[in-house]
Amino acid sequence: xxxxxxxxxxxxxxxxxxxxxxxxxxxxxxxxxxxxxxxxxxxxxxxxxxxxxxxxxxxxxxxxxxxxxxxxxxxxxxxxxxxxxxxxxxxxxxxxxxxxxxxxxxxxxxxxxxxxxxxxxxxxxxxxxxxxxxxxxxxxxxxxxxxxxxxxxxxxxxxxxxxxxxxxxxxxxxxxxxxxxxxxxxxxxxxxxxxxxxxxxxxxxxxxxxxxxxxxxxxxxxxxxxxxxxxxxxxxxxxxxxxxxxxxxxxxxxxxxxxxxxxxxxxxxxxxxxxxxxxxxxxxxxxxxxxxxxxxxxxxxxxxxxxxxxxxxxxxxxxxxxxx
Amino acid sequence: xxxxxxxxxxxxxxxxxxxxxxxxxxxxxxxxxxxxxxxxxxxxxxxxxxxxxxxxxxxxxxxxxxxxxxxxxxxxxxxxxxxxxxxxxxxxxxxxxxxxxxxxxxxxxxxxxxxxxxxxxxxxxxxxxxxxxxxxxxxxxxxxxxxxxxxxxxxxxxxxxxxxxxxxxxxxxxxxxxxxxxxxxxxxxxxxxxxxxxxxxxxxxxxxxxxxxxxxxxxxxxxxxxxxxxxxxxxxxxxxxxxxxxxxxxxxxxxxxxxxxxxxxxxxxxxxxxxxxxxxxxxxxxxxxxxxxxxxxxxxxxxxxxxxxxxxxxxxxxxxxxxxxxxxxxxxxxxxxxxxxxxxxxxxxxxxxxxxxxxxxxxxxxxxxxxxxxxxxxxxxxxxxx
Numbered sequence: 049x050x051x052x053x054x055x056x057x058x059x060x061x062x063x064x065x066x067x068x069x070x071x072x073x074x075x076x077x078x079x080x081x082x083x084x085x086x087x088x089x090x091x092x093x094x095x096x097x098x099x100x101x102x103x104x105x106x107x108x109x110x111x112x113x114x115x116x117x118x119x120x121x122x123x124x125x126x127x128x129x130x131x132x133x134x135x136x137x138x139x140x141x142x143x144x145x146x147x148x149x150x151x152x153x154x155x156x157x158x159x160x161x162x163x164x165x166x167x168x169x170x171x172x173x174x175x176x177x178x179x180x181x182x183x184x185x186x187x188x189x190x191x192x193x194x195x196x197x198x199x200x201x202x203x204x205x206x207x208x209x210x211x212x213x214x215x216x217x218x219x220x221x222x223x224x225x226x227x228x229x230x231x232x233x234x235x236x237x238x239x240x241x242x243x244x245x246x247x248x249x250x251x252x253x254x255x256x257x258x259x260x261x262x263x264x265x266x267x268x269x270x271x272x273x274x275x276x277x278x279x280x281x282x283x284x285x286x287x288x289x290x291x292x293x294x295x296x297x298x299x300x301x302x303x304x305x306x307x308x309x310x311x312x313x314x315x316x317x318x319x320x321x322x323x324x325x326x327x328x329x330x331x332x333x334x335x336x337x338x339x340x341x342x343x344x345x346x347x348x349x350x351x352x353x354x355x356x357x358x359x360x361x362x363x364x365x366x367x368x369x370x371x372x
Numbered sequence: 373x374x375x376x377x378x379x380x381x382x383x384x385x386x387x388x389x390x391x392x393x394x395x396x397x398x399x400x401x402x403x404x405x406x407x408x409x410x411x412x413x414x415x416x417x418x419x420x421x422x423x424x425x426x427x428x429x430x431x432x433x434x435x436x437x438x439x440x441x442x443x444x445x446x447x448x449x450x451x452x453x454x455x456x457x458x459x460x461x462x463x464x465x466x467x468x469x470x471x472x473x474x475x476x477x478x479x480x481x482x483x484x485x486x487x488x489x490x491x492x493x494x495x496x497x498x499x500x501x502x503x504x505x506x507x508x509x510x511x512x513x514x515x516x517x518x519x520x521x522x523x524x525x526x527x528x529x530x531x532x533x534x535x536x537x538x539x540x541x542x543x544x545x546x547x548x549x550x551x552x553x554x555x556x557x558x559x560x561x562x563x564x565x566x567x568x569x570x571x572x573x574x575x576x577x578x579x580x581x582x583x584x585x586x587x588x589x590x591x592x593x594x595x596x597x598x599x600x601x602x603x604x605x606x607x608x609x610x611x612x613x614x615x616x617x618x619x620x621x622x623x624x625x626x627x628x629x630x631x632x633x634x635x636x637x638x639x640x641x642x643x644x645x646x647x648x649x650x651x652x653x654x655x656x657x658x659x660x661x662x663x664x665x666x667x668x669x670x671x672x673x674x675x676x677x678x679x680x681x682x683x684x685x686x687x688x689x690x691x692x693x694x695x696x697x698x699x700x701x702x703x704x705x706x707x708x709x710x711x712x713x714x715x716x717x718x719x720x721x722x723x724x725x726x727x728x729x730x731x732x733x734x735x736x737x738x739x740x741x742x743x744x745x746x747x748x749x750x751x752x753x754x755x756x757x758x
Binding site: 073099100104105107109110113114115116117118119120121122123125140141144145148150151152153154155156158187188190211212 | 458460492495496500501502504509510512513514517518520521522523524525526527528529531532538550551554555557558561710711712713714715716717718719720
């Protein structure tokens with residue numbers, strides 16, 4: 049066990065898996081000599097060489113499309129979008145080529161697309177997005193979104209070993225803020241939800257950076273209101289751990305779902321629909337959602353703070369729900 | 373006043389071998405090779421003629437798209453490939469490439485007709501398919517996405533030190549999209565062992581090439597550091613030779629080649645399109661250069677009974693259609709299966725490589741990964757978890 053940041057845990061997972069499996073290779077913009085815009089791939093090219101850690105031209109369709117080809121050739125590519133926003137430039141290769149391949153042809157596409165996501169640091173409209181809902185709507189893609197260093201490493205290794213294309217959402221806000229104990233060696237974290245904190249009054253369902261916001265809110269609700277809030281970390285959006293979601297509703301009968309992404313058709317909307325469909329009778333209050341409004345993520349700190357959910361707003365909506 | 377020269381890029385095809393109809397300067401081709409080439413040309417045409425009829429009879433759902441007039445390009449290109457090479461991907465005019473690689477006729481008609489079949493289980497559009505067991509990756513409709521995938525396959529082969537190439541077909545229309553540029557750029561940059569076959573068939577649906585681009589695809593290749601060759605796409609021997617040269621270049625570390633095959637789409641974009649927008653004189657000029665007629669002259673000169681071959685091909689097609697028509701539609705319950713791979717991925721197999729030049733390598737190399745030894749491409753182990 050070592051104490052690592054979320055970013056170090058991702059690097060560690062990548063390095064472990066590259067050492068264990070010579071089919072694993074890394075492709076992306078500035079990932080080689082420079083070590084990546086966020087330094088996730090720092091040192092990998094020196095250890096594994098230029099074929100296994102490839103600096104690519106600025107060409108997202110080529111990065112994703114050649115990864116599909118490499119996967120079909122029997123390799124296990126892990127490609128990086130420098131910021132998840134740029135995956136829009138490779139959308140077609142991911143959605144139409146990678147996602148539909150197995151259903152149409154029986155050919156598997158074992159590849160990982162690393163997507164540094166999220167806002168909170170004045171990145172503006174093109175460096176702050178949470179694009180997961182685009183891909184939840186596209187059959188054939190798995191989507192994971194770790195919230196802790198331990199899960200970041202384990203989910204990345206599981207994603208690399210998975211025989212399907214996996215979108216790996218790594219939240220930039222967590223890169224250096226989230227620290228924790230991370231097991232040594234290679235291990236897989238399952239694509240299931242995890243109850244981070246047990247409670248009986250209310251469940252907050254979240255993923256990625258919103259898990260720590262939910263935990264902060266839960267602490268305050270205990271300190272100030274003596275209310276025990278349960279926090280469920282989805283960890284995987286596709287597949288979605290429906291059993292875990294329904295189980296938390298059964299335990300607390302009140303649910304708040306928090307997305308950092310834009311609200312319409314977000315992951316949280318899918319969770320809300322599931323609960324309405326399968327757990328209506330267990331509810332003591334309407335399902336509430338908190339998400340970014342449907343605007344591009346603005347640059348100025350005052351504007352960005354006005355759209356991203358934070359612990360204050362979570363506490364506010366939680367109190368409304370508890371009072372219902 | 374415009375100072376830009378608006379002359380048409382291409383019309384009747386500039387690149388014809390002298391006396392192409394009477395000679396076979398593909399010196400490496402044996403009589404058996406010519407017989408095989410002609411058989412595949414005929415098979416391509418007969419299957420598609422039957423496909424159009426089945427569509428008009430309501431027996432093929434959706435629409436139907438054929439490659440009449442372009443048979444020599446897909447047959448000639450695929451004939452130059454070794455068993456371990458991968459096609460990513462044949463397009464809707466490239467049935468000949470599937471047939472040369474050994475795609476089963478009955479499975480093909482089952483697929484066309486939406487019946488249960490080993491190629492697609494009815495999930496893929498009727499002219500979109502690829503038998504992974506034969507080293508073919510099925511195409512997508514977004515062209516030329518599969519060129520980029522072919523570059524990735526070639527990259528994989530190069531990294532592993534394998535002597536094999538990837539080949540991608542695309543049309544003139546594909547050269548306007550960004551993926552074309554990205555594929556050309558990366559392939560040229562890394563000198564990947566890939567061959568790009570551009571079928572310049574004069575039209576992107578109804579839009580002629582002179583309304584698509586100022587500079588022809590072969591001339592643009594130099595800008596990417598990609599070798600290029602213009603070839604008469606209706607001359608199966610010329611296409612075979614050009615792709616063979618490009619393949620050797622790729623295997624020798626010389627990087628990618630773009631082959632621009634000049635040809636003409638003789639039917640509409642699909643069976644629903646009467647192509648009234650095509651100049652009748654242009655169509656007549658190309659009709660006089662029919663690729664089957666051109667090769668029939670060579671085949672006869674080699675003592676091949678072309679008429680007997682056609683009768684044999686028609687019989688095989690009739691038998692396949694009959695078997696396909698007797699096959700049930702897929703089980704509706706299977707519509708939600710197979711989205712995800714579960715377990716070990718099933719990979720690409722080896723294709724047939726009928727060219728006599730590959731006989732030495734093809735014989736005795738049908739391993740467990742080969743098409744004859746591999747089961748259904750969408751086997752139970754790869755079905756979606758419940």
